[in-house]
Amino acid sequence: MRLSRYFLPVLKETPSEAQIVSHRLMLRAGMIKQSSAGIYSWLPLGFKVLKNIEKIVHEEQVRAGHIPMLMPTLQSADLWKESGRYDAYGPEMLRIRDRQDRDMLYGPTNEEMITDIFRSRVSSYKDLPLTLYHIQWKFRDEIRPRFGVMRGREFLMKDGYNFDLTKEDALHAYNRHLVSYLRTYERMGLQAIPMRADSGPIGGDDTHEFLVLADTGESEVFYDAEITDLKFGKREIDYDSVEACQAVLEEFTSRYARTDETHDEALFNEVPEERRRVARGIEVGQIFYFGTKYSDAMNATVQGPDGKPVAVHMGSHGIGVSRLLGAIIEASHDDKGIIWPEGVTPFHVGIVNLKSGDAEADAACEALYDSFTKLGLEPLYDDRNERAGGKFATMDLIGLPWRITVGPRGLKNGIVELTSRRTGESEELPPEEAVAKVAAIYANL
Amino acid sequence: MRLSRYFLPVLKETPSEAQIVSHRLMLRAGMIKQSSAGIYSWLPLGFKVLKNIEKIVHEEQVRAGHIPMLMPTLQSADLWKESGRYDAYGPEMLRIRDRQDRDMLYGPTNEEMITDIFRSRVSSYKDLPLTLYHIQWKFRDEIRPRFGVMRGREFLMKDGYNFDLTKEDALHAYNRHLVSYLRTYERMGLQAIPMRADSGPIGGDDTHEFLVLADTGESEVFYDAEITDLKFGKREIDYDSVEACQAVLEEFTSRYARTDETHDEALFNEVPEERRRVARGIEVGQIFYFGTKYSDAMNATVQGPDGKPVAVHMGSHGIGVSRLLGAIIEASHDDKGIIWPEGVTPFHVGIVNLKSGDAEADAACEALYDSFTKLGLEPLYDDRNERAGGKFATMDLIGLPWRITVGPRGLKNGIVELTSRRTGESEELPPEEAVAKVAAIYANL
Numbered sequence: 097m098r099l100s101r102y103f104l105p106v107l108k109e110t111p112s113e114a115q116i117v118s119h120r121l122m123l124r125a126g127m128i129k130q131s132s133a134g135i136y137s138w139l140p141l142g143f144k145v146l147k148n149i150e151k152i153v154h155e156e157q158v159r160a161g162h163i164p165m166l167m168p169t170l171q172s173a174d175l176w177k178e179s180g181r182y183d184a185y186g187p188e189m190l191r192i193r194d195r196q197d198r199d200m201l202y203g204p205t206n207e208e209m210i211t212d213i214f215r216s217r218v219s220s221y222k223d224l225p226l227t228l229y230h231i232q233w234k235f236r237d238e239i240r241p242r243f244g245v246m247r248g249r250e251f252l253m254k255d256g257y258n259f260d261l262t263k264e265d266a267l268h269a270y271n272r273h274l275v276s277y278l279r280t281y282e283r284m285g286l287q288a289i290p291m292r293a294d295s296g297p298i299g300g301d302d303t304h305e306f307l308v309l310a311d312t313g314e315s316e317v318f319y320d321a322e323i324t325d326l327k328f329g330k331r332e333i334d335y336d337s338v339e340a341c342q343a344v345l346e347e348f349t350s351r352y353a354r355t356d357e358t359h360d361e362a363l364f365n366e367v368p369e370e371r372r373r374v375a376r377g378i379e380v381g382q383i384f385y386f387g388t389k390y391s392d393a394m395n396a397t398v399q400g401p402d403g404k405p406v407a408v409h410m411g412s413h414g415i416g417v418s419r420l421l422g423a424i425i426e427a428s429h430d431d432k433g434i435i436w437p438e439g440v441t442p443f444h445v446g447i448v449n450l451k452s453g454d455a456e457a458d459a460a461c462e463a464l465y466d467s468f469t470k471l472g473l474e475p476l477y478d479d480r481n482e483r484a485g486g487k488f489a490t491m492d493l494i495g496l497p498w499r500i501t502v503g504p505r506g507l508k509n510g511i512v513e514l515t516s517r518r519t520g521e522s523e524e525l526p527p528e529e530a531v532a533k534v535a536a537i538y539a540n541l
Numbered sequence: 542m543r544l545s546r547y548f549l550p551v552l553k554e555t556p557s558e559a560q561i562v563s564h565r566l567m568l569r570a571g572m573i574k575q576s577s578a579g580i581y582s583w584l585p586l587g588f589k590v591l592k593n594i595e596k597i598v599h600e601e602q603v604r605a606g607h608i609p610m611l612m613p614t615l616q617s618a619d620l621w622k623e624s625g626r627y628d629a630y631g632p633e634m635l636r637i638r639d640r641q642d643r644d645m646l647y648g649p650t651n652e653e654m655i656t657d658i659f660r661s662r663v664s665s666y667k668d669l670p671l672t673l674y675h676i677q678w679k680f681r682d683e684i685r686p687r688f689g690v691m692r693g694r695e696f697l698m699k700d701g702y703n704f705d706l707t708k709e710d711a712l713h714a715y716n717r718h719l720v721s722y723l724r725t726y727e728r729m730g731l732q733a734i735p736m737r738a739d740s741g742p743i744g745g746d747d748t749h750e751f752l753v754l755a756d757t758g759e760s761e762v763f764y765d766a767e768i769t770d771l772k773f774g775k776r777e778i779d780y781d782s783v784e785a786c787q788a789v790l791e792e793f794t795s796r797y798a799r800t801d802e803t804h805d806e807a808l809f810n811e812v813p814e815e816r817r818r819v820a821r822g823i824e825v826g827q828i829f830y831f832g833t834k835y836s837d838a839m840n841a842t843v844q845g846p847d848g849k850p851v852a853v854h855m856g857s858h859g860i861g862v863s864r865l866l867g868a869i870i871e872a873s874h875d876d877k878g879i880i881w882p883e884g885v886t887p888f889h890v891g892i893v894n895l896k897s898g899d900a901e902a903d904a905a906c907e908a909l910y911d912s913f914t915k916l917g918l919e920p921l922y923d924d925r926n927e928r929a930g931g932k933f934a935t936m937d938l939i940g941l942p943w944r945i946t947v948g949p950r951g952l953k954n955g956i957v958e959l960t961s962r963r964t965g966e967s968e969e970l971p972p973e974e975a976v977a978k979v980a981a982i983y984a985n986l
Contacts, residue, residue: 104609105662114756129658132617163548165588168695169678172577179861187640195632195682217550233614237640250613
């Protein structure tokens with residue numbers, strides 16, 4: 097993309113309404129614009145990152161054997177009356193009456209609707225196990241929306257639902273989700289720690305939240321420092337293997353890690369003192385096993401092997417897709433702006449032309465642009481007639497992990513400058529080597 | 542995908558509530574499930590086609606130089622009061638009151654919101670031309686939702702908005718959209734004819750609707766038969782070229798083609814009688830130029846070259862993404878089921894194992910599956926223990942354009958059967974040749 101043809105309305109001033117750094121930076125970098133309280137438009141740069149995050153979530157869910165679909169945003173109130181949650185949910189549920197005077201609502205979650213789909217279309221245990229998920233906009237009418245996309249009212253969430261014949265099968269589905277979430281967050285450059293949590297209005301016994309450590313997190317967290325050494329890495333895993341998924345669960349959840357909701361001081365004190373950590377975290381996902389809570393209430397049964405009806409064991413599993421943009425920025429920025437992890441960056445590399453209009457500099461930039469494009473990478477080329485200082489400031493603010501600077505002086509010696517946004521380190525090298533180096537970094541993700 | 546692990550709840554009975562063939566077939570093929578009047582869940586097969594259509598729309602918009610973003614589903618009523626449309630829109634607009642008693646609405650379209658984004662972030666003519674678009678769920682509270690996704694209440698639409706300094710520039714944007722739409726529909730296997738139309742509540746002078754001919758279409762259309770010989774084909778076009786885009790517009794709109802709303806009997810009678818056609822059509826898109834209607838009402842100006850404020854010239858351009866599934870099926874089906882065009886098919890090829898459990902047949906199917914997957918194609922492998930007749934009926938119903946049938950008898954002679962869903966013709970050939978033939982078809986799209 098050539099910046100002269102893009103829509104990147106960066107702001108010079110820091111917006112006063114933004115209390116935390118991710119909100120400030122998303123506004124300043126031209127990623128979002130508030131349209132009303134807690135509701136945002138995703139400007140082109142923000143939309144690109146949102147799509148990148150969504151793509152990773154999809155890929156990892158499909159890898160785990162889960163099946164994508166899509167439920168609508170608006171739901172009939174009837175299903176929620178059947179489960180008993182219509183009255184229980186409270187004023188965060190946006191209730192709507194349509195022109196026929198029917199009670200509707202903007203879905204804050206989809207347990208009822210997916211259970212209704214299941215019971216109307218699945219009748220035999222032979223169709224199990226089954227895990228369906230979707231990535232769809234949800235609405236929760238927060239009384240005080242704030243922190244930008246971190247606590248918005250209209251937000252994008254991945255929510256998945258497993259249907260299994262037995263508790264054992266459902267716990268395998270739970271473990272499979274835990275593994276897939278570890279992979280998902282790591283691909284985004286995040287360390288998200290699974291912590292024992294409270295089940296809240298979803299219900300159920302077993303639940304883990306995934307928390308990203310950040311000073312601005314809304315939750316206080318308590319954990320054993322050893323946990324931050326754990327990496328899922330590039331290991332291959334057979335998601336059908338009960339043992340393999342169980343082993344990952346044990347590896348990542350056997351050390352103490354809890355939010356303030358479930359914190360147990362006595363247990364925490366069993367952790368050697370030098371490894372005890374108290375910090376803050378941002379919740380980016382949660383998995384639940386809740387057994388037959390919804391299948392009982394809504395009569396979602398299958399015919400079991402013996403011909404008798406069995407209420408299915410279920411769980412639900414969520415990732416806060418739009419919220420992740422805020423979480424990533426909270427975890428990865430400096431005083432100049434955002435520092436995108438390579439896995440989610442909106443453009444793979446920035447090209448800064450120090451002297452737009454200079455024939456040689458222009459030609460070198462165009463050649464770099466073509467080289468990256470042919471390799472399937474997307475460069476953002478600042479081809480505007482601006483001072484170099486302004487161009488650097490924009491690139492630093494929007495946080496592309498790699499920048500190539502092209503100027504007449506370097507070109508005389510056959511070199512350009514490749515700079516890492518994270519370390520600030522630069523090296524001079526011939527253009528084709530700069531391209532190869534950047535391409536290798538993305539090929540190894 | 543192995544069918545034994547997929548969620549494809551085909552229905553044996555024809556649902557009585559469905560009045561038209563696309564609605565019936567989408568229900569029977571397990572693509573959608575109604576959740577309330579005019580609101581649908583997209584089951585996995587339907588979701589896949591929806592994503593394929595969305596992807597083509599995105600690619601063709603980006604090719605034309607238009608910039609993707611995303612606006613939220615819910616809007617504040619304030620902007621609509623500013624444009625004067627809040628009262629004008631009528632009961633099809635779903636009005637909502639949030640917990641703070643603010644007037645909100647579920648966006649039926651986005652002229653106001655995009656104009657607000659524009660005026661708050663763009664101030665100079667130097668930032669023009671600019672075309673932004675998004676693909677987002679909309680809501681229109683139809684009094685009688687029907688025909689499945691063809692006239693639903695919650696529907697997915699691509700809507701794009703151009704901002705230009707002059708009427709001439711805006712008309713170029715209009716033409717650019719017309720060209721990109723021709724490409725878009727053709728990639729989906731559709732012939733969509735641009736017809737002079739009425740602007741309705743969007744307003745403005747210049748507007749064309751795109752109509753797909755189908756007996757079940759809601760509009761009566763009148764056209765010169767020569768128009769159906771026109772193909773955009775694979776021609777390369779420079780979207781920056783005013784002349785090139787204008788020439789396409791003239792080529793595709795110079796012959797008589799109008800809906801009943803704008804039909805002019807006298808003009809129609811100038812078409813030679815043997816070429817006059819009266820038929821029915823399904824509207825799948827519309828483009829508008831409406832000048833400064835919204836920029837005047839909402840004070841969206843830029844500083845012109847002479848330093849004075851200029852109200853921008855705008856247009857809006859829509860494609861009914863979810864409705865297209867219905868339109869494609871109306872245009873492409875037979876009495877056995879859907880016939881997907883290759884451009885949008887949910888799976889590239891079906892593999893039917895005539896004798897699941899037979900070692901040789903299983904191995905041959907697995908080998909085909911691997912070959913397609915390695916080529917980047919997605920097969921749907923019916924590995925279930927079902928009778929061959931049932932497997933064929935399912936494949937015909939869901940409409941994959943190509944099917945490979947594998948059985949012990951053929952394998953003895955080293956052959957499988959490749960069948961075209963469209964023609965019903967089969968040929969026997971070695972498995973590797975069947976793979977190569979299917980791969981070549983998709984490579985040439």
